[in-house]
Amino acid sequence: MQDFTESFWSSLTLIFTGDAELWSIVILSLQVSLMAVALAALMGVPTGALLAVGKFRGRQGIIIFVNSLMGLPPVVVGLCVYLMLSSAGPLGVLDLLYTPTAMIIAQTILITPIIAALSRETIQAVHEEYRDQFTSLCLNNWQRLQALLWEARFSLLTALLAGFGRAIAEVGAVMIVGGNINHLTRVMTTSIALETSKGNLSVALALGTILVLIAILVNAALAVVGTRRREAMHV
Amino acid sequence: MSELHVGLRNITLGFGDQLRLDIPSLDLAPICSTMILGPNGAGKSLLLRVMHGLSQPDTGTVRFPKEYGNRSQQAMVFQRPVLLRRTALANISFALKVRGHNSQEAGRIATTWMVRAALDHLVNVPARRLSGGEQQRLCLARALALEPKILFLDEPCASLDPNAIVAVEALVQDAIDLGVKVIMVTHDPAQAQRLGSEIVLMHQGRIVAQQTKMDFFNFPQNDLVSSFLAGKPLLSHIKE
Numbered sequence: 095m096q097d098f099t100e101s102f103w104s105s106l107t108l109i110f111t112g113d114a115e116l117w118s119i120v121i122l123s124l125q126v127s128l129m130a131v132a133l134a135a136l137m138g139v140p141t142g143a144l145l146a147v148g149k150f151r152g153r154q155g156i157i158i159f160v161n162s163l164m165g166l167p168p169v170v171v172g173l174c175v176y177l178m179l180s181s182a183g184p185l186g187v188l189d190l191l192y193t194p195t196a197m198i199i200a201q202t203i204l205i206t207p208i209i210a211a212l213s214r215e216t217i218q219a220v221h222e223e224y225r226d227q228f229t230s231l232c233l234n235n236w237q238r239l240q241a242l243l244w245e246a247r248f249s250l251l252t253a254l255l256a257g258f259g260r261a262i263a264e265v266g267a268v269m270i271v272g273g274n275i276n277h278l279t280r281v282m283t284t285s286i287a288l289e290t291s292k293g294n295l296s297v298a299l300a301l302g303t304i305l306v307l308i309a310i311l312v313n314a315a316l317a318v319v320g321t322r323r324r325e326a327m328h329v
Numbered sequence: 330m331s332e333l334h335v336g337l338r339n340i341t342l343g344f345g346d347q348l349r350l351d352i353p354s355l356d357l358a359p360i361c362s363t364m365i366l367g368p369n370g371a372g373k374s375l376l377l378r379v380m381h382g383l384s385q386p387d388t389g390t391v392r393f394p395k396e397y398g399n400r401s402q403q404a405m406v407f408q409r410p411v412l413l414r415r416t417a418l419a420n421i422s423f424a425l426k427v428r429g430h431n432s433q434e435a436g437r438i439a440t441t442w443m444v445r446a447a448l449d450h451l452v453n454v455p456a457r458r459l460s461g462g463e464q465q466r467l468c469l470a471r472a473l474a475l476e477p478k479i480l481f482l483d484e485p486c487a488s489l490d491p492n493a494i495v496a497v498e499a500l501v502q503d504a505i506d507l508g509v510k511v512i513m514v515t516h517d518p519a520q521a522q523r524l525g526s527e528i529v530l531m532h533q534g535r536i537v538a539q540q541t542k543m544d545f546f547n548f549p550q551n552d553l554v555s556s557f558l559a560g561k562p563l564l565s566h567i568k569e
Contacts, residue, residue, distance in 0.1 A: 226405075227407065229383055230405045231427050231475075232400055233427055237427055241423070244414075245413060
């Protein structure tokens with residue numbers, strides 16, 4: 095207990111004194127995860143929209159497949175990306191292994207199904223509400239898609255935040271493809287694992303505290319989005 | 330069949346082994362308002378959906394006069410108001426922009442209709458925050474702003490209080506006076522009497538009577554009409 099209390103206070107000192115190394119790790123984590131969310135949104139939201147409103151053979155099968163990908167084990171994703179990017183792999187020539195880009199790729203693969211599945215559910219619910227009205231108003235497919243995305247905007251933001259939460263807290267995949275290299279690919283989660291194993295608990299706790307704070311902020315943002323939606327009766 | 334009629338021929342539509350619509354022939358004159366009456370489950374709303382093209386019949390055809398045929402010449406207001414998560418004004422201008430009006434023009438026409446629907450004080454209020462009656466008036470204003478030749482109304486006054494009903498009916502009457510062909514589903518004979526020129530009574534997916542308003546209320550075509558007007562339940566009266 096003595097250890098924990100001491101580590102906790104020194105972790106707070108590290109946070110509030112603006113320790114450069116600590117904050118560089120935090121910033122890299124945010125950069126990697128935000129980029130992954132942006133890429134996953136670009137792929138996941140249109141995929142979700144297509145699955146929500148499209149009529150094609152195998153749609154139900156794809157929905158089940160995407161839903162089951164939500165539970166992808168991060169280490170398996172990390173392993174697959176590793177095999178693709180390693181020098182013997184098909185994308186080895188790109189020389190991306192052990193770079194932030196590799197980490198972004200791994201996180202993107204991990205959270206795209208989450209964003210796609212949540213978007214599909216959201217957009218489908220909105221589409222069911224508006225289908226007849228939009229048909230009556232003679233919206234073409236493009237207008238329909240634009241309108242649905244706009245009407246579902248609050249819920250889609252929730253899906254993106256859920257994806258971000260998963261990405262920033264993930265450790266297995268980025269450890270494998272990033273390699274936890276100091277000043278290059280060391281992010282909060284890999285750093286916590288390393289520092290804990292080294293017995294450097296104050297740094298691990300400082301990073302852990304920031305990670306928890308980020309999780310709280312994400313949840314607070316979700317709550318604010320929900321409240322604003324209710325306030326405006328835009329439910 | 331006269332080219333001037335909205336004509337339905339051999340319409341059938343079933344769910345499973347249950348036939349929900351069975352209409353060998355129905356002609357509606359385009360220049361008057363038609364009220365479709367009937368008890369719950371008679372197929373009134375389904376008939377409206379088939380006419381507007383929202384549901385496909387298993388067999389048969391719906392034919393409109395040439396200038397009314399395209400869905401863009403029609404508009405529909407549903408039983409429950411369907412409004413976008415935007416302001417009241419934006420709901421109308423959205424529909425107008427979809428139909429090819431530019432933003433400025435759409436805003437101008439939408440504002441005009443907000444005034445006509447007595448909603449001008451609610452222009453910037455989120456549409457979903459309006460009361461039930463205001464929401465339905467907004468839906469009606471949005472439909473009328475599109476200048477439809479045919480307006481389908483699916484029990485627009487269901488679950489509204491008397492004041493809201495009066496306001497909605499005033500808008501419907503305006504549309505009728507402007508020459509819009511109104512085809513309205515209602516289960517309220519008094520409302521049909523106020524707004525209709527022609528009355529169609531449905532029961533168990535079939536048309537059991539079609540009369541002018543005057544005849545329907547004074548000289549019922551058959552026992553089913555009499556029973557319906559007397560407020561008695563319509564049982565399986567249909568002779569096979």
